Amino acid sequence: MANPIRPQFSYNAVWRWHFYAGLFCVPFVIWLALTGSLYLWKPQIEAWLDQPYTHLATTGPTASPDAQVAAALRAVPGSTLHKYVLPEQPDEAVRILVTKGHQDRRVYVDPRSLAILAIVNEERRPMRLIFHLHGELLAGAFGSYMVEIAACWTIVMLLTGLYLWWPRGRSGLAGVLYPRLRGGSRVFWRDLHAVSGIWVSLFALALIVTGLPWAKGWGNYLIEIRQITGTARGPVDWTIGGKAPQADALLGDHAGHGGMAMPSAPLAPGELARVIATARPLAVAPPVLISPPKRPGDPWSVTSDAANRPLRSDLKIDGRTGRLVSRIDFAQRHWIDRTIGYGVAGHEGALFGLANQILGTATALLLVVLAVSGVVMWWRRRRIGLGAPLALSRPRLGAGLVAAILALALYLPLFGVTLALVAVAEAGVRRWMPGAALWLGLRPQTAY
Structure with a gap:
């Protein structure tokens, strides 16, 4: 019992x-x-x-990506390029993440006048x-x-x-x-x-x-x-x-x-523009982050930072030729x-x-x-x-x-x-x- x-x-x-x-x-x-x-x-x-x-x-012609990055680097002396955020609309500011002292700063650059609109410590954004x-x-x-x-x-x-x-x-x-x-x-x-x-x-x-x-x-x-x-x-x-x-x-x-950004290789003129030209038609879910290579001659990294992670992709693009080296979509993980x-x-x-x-x-x-x-x-x-x-x-x-x-x-x-x-x-x-x-x-x- x-x-x-x-x-x-x-x-x-x-x-x-x-x-x-x-x-x-x-x-x-x-x-x-x-x-x-x-x-x-x-x-x-x-x-x-x-x-x-x-x-x-x-208004006026859009400055080259190299000029936009140079403006961001001048705004934060001693910094290096960490990420270039591909603009979604032609009339929006370009967001460029630069690294100095192991800290990222987000620089808002007018794509035409190259005026610096704002500089924000990335980790202090709300x-x-x-x-x-x-x-x-x-x-x-x-x-x-x-x-x-x-x-x-x-x-x-x-x-x-x-x-x-x-x-x-x-x-x-x-x-x-x-x-x-x-x-x-x-x-x-x-x-x-x-x-x-x-x-x-x-x-x-x-x-x-x-x-x-x-x-x-x-x-x-x-x-x-x-x-x-x-x-x-x-x-x-x-x-x-x-x-x-x-x-x-x-x-x-x-x-x-x-996380902590690793230093990138010196930027070769024109490579970022070729990477952007290759990435734009590939339907990568925005926001799209473009990272320079860590060593000269290595491909650039293009990654989707979409909040809906199943939409994300990771690409490698040769900056010298604009050739797509590799692409890994979410389904391939x-x-x-x-x-x-x-x-x-x-x-x-x-x-x-x-x-x-x-x-x-x-x-x-x-x-x-x-x-x-x-x-x-x-x-x-x-x-x-x-x-x-x-x-x-x-x-x-x-x-x-x-x-x-x-x-x-x-x-x-x-x-x-x-x-x-x-x-x-x-x-x-x-x-x-x-x-x-x-x-x-x-x-x-x-x-x-």
Whole structure:
């Protein structure tokens, strides 16, 4: 005969881990949801910011690409050409990225008068700041690790929340798929938390998983696994820990975008114009970034930086002859890179246009509702100490649950490490720190 107490023990153990995960994750969830919502609308925000450089009033013949680059280099003395952004319209400013002191500056050049319209540090552009705030909290590698740990435990929070939400002996959909509005404040907050959780969980899990390739720990973990399994093939066009990975088998020329630029070879007159003449008819998705060779005689790199990554292409063009040396389209990449590319495009709201942006924003706002309602529930119910659900007994873990935990720890190494640290800390507090154990709800209780 089944023990009727054991389900209560299992439920309480899951509730405790849900509580711990939520307590740690809530500030990160709110922060990442808000910054991520802003980043989802990057195309519209950047188009608005670049309005002064979109339709210029100057007239006359267009200067040669070499003259445009020379003007940009004069504007930043001591710099070298990093990327030339191919203009999409004849009346817009030319964007030229030059490098000085391992920093990129975006120079806006009038293509006719060669007047310098603006010079902007690339990493201080508003959406680049949002990118770093979202992915690394402006704290470099440490911030990236913290965001990754929060992402791992948010997955735990969502999965345990689904277990706690699962209807048990309840009839009807009230409180399951929509909140009850007439049951008092306690029922309202409970239902708001549970119902928003069920509606957002699937999309939130997709957002978290597709964001992992950017994380410092998981991104490098993926690189190591791919090298071991022989699946490491470039080009890779996502950053890891806020920077492009360097000197890695996965890298292609696109990796220099967003990372430290390598010095280029001296520019030969006329080569850039020949590269542009070859690239324009090839239907490369804009924006198109043209990079000079690193060594004299090497081909130029032409890469699409389209937000919808499945549209991207990488080309090599001989600057001396204008000959197309090679072209790699998205469909030719390794299936792992294609999978990540689709995920990253969806994460950034670019995979299926405006609907993708709206869906991502709605998911982020529901996550904020989930986090805030969870905090309200905790604050209202807490009585002693931290207010954690009391530990009724030592949990008995079935083989299926152990296998699931091990699989999750293998997929998310930082989850496994932090889970072990929390378990060791909890055992130590329970044994040697009775006061802290009481405050954390770790004192043995026979009933809750």
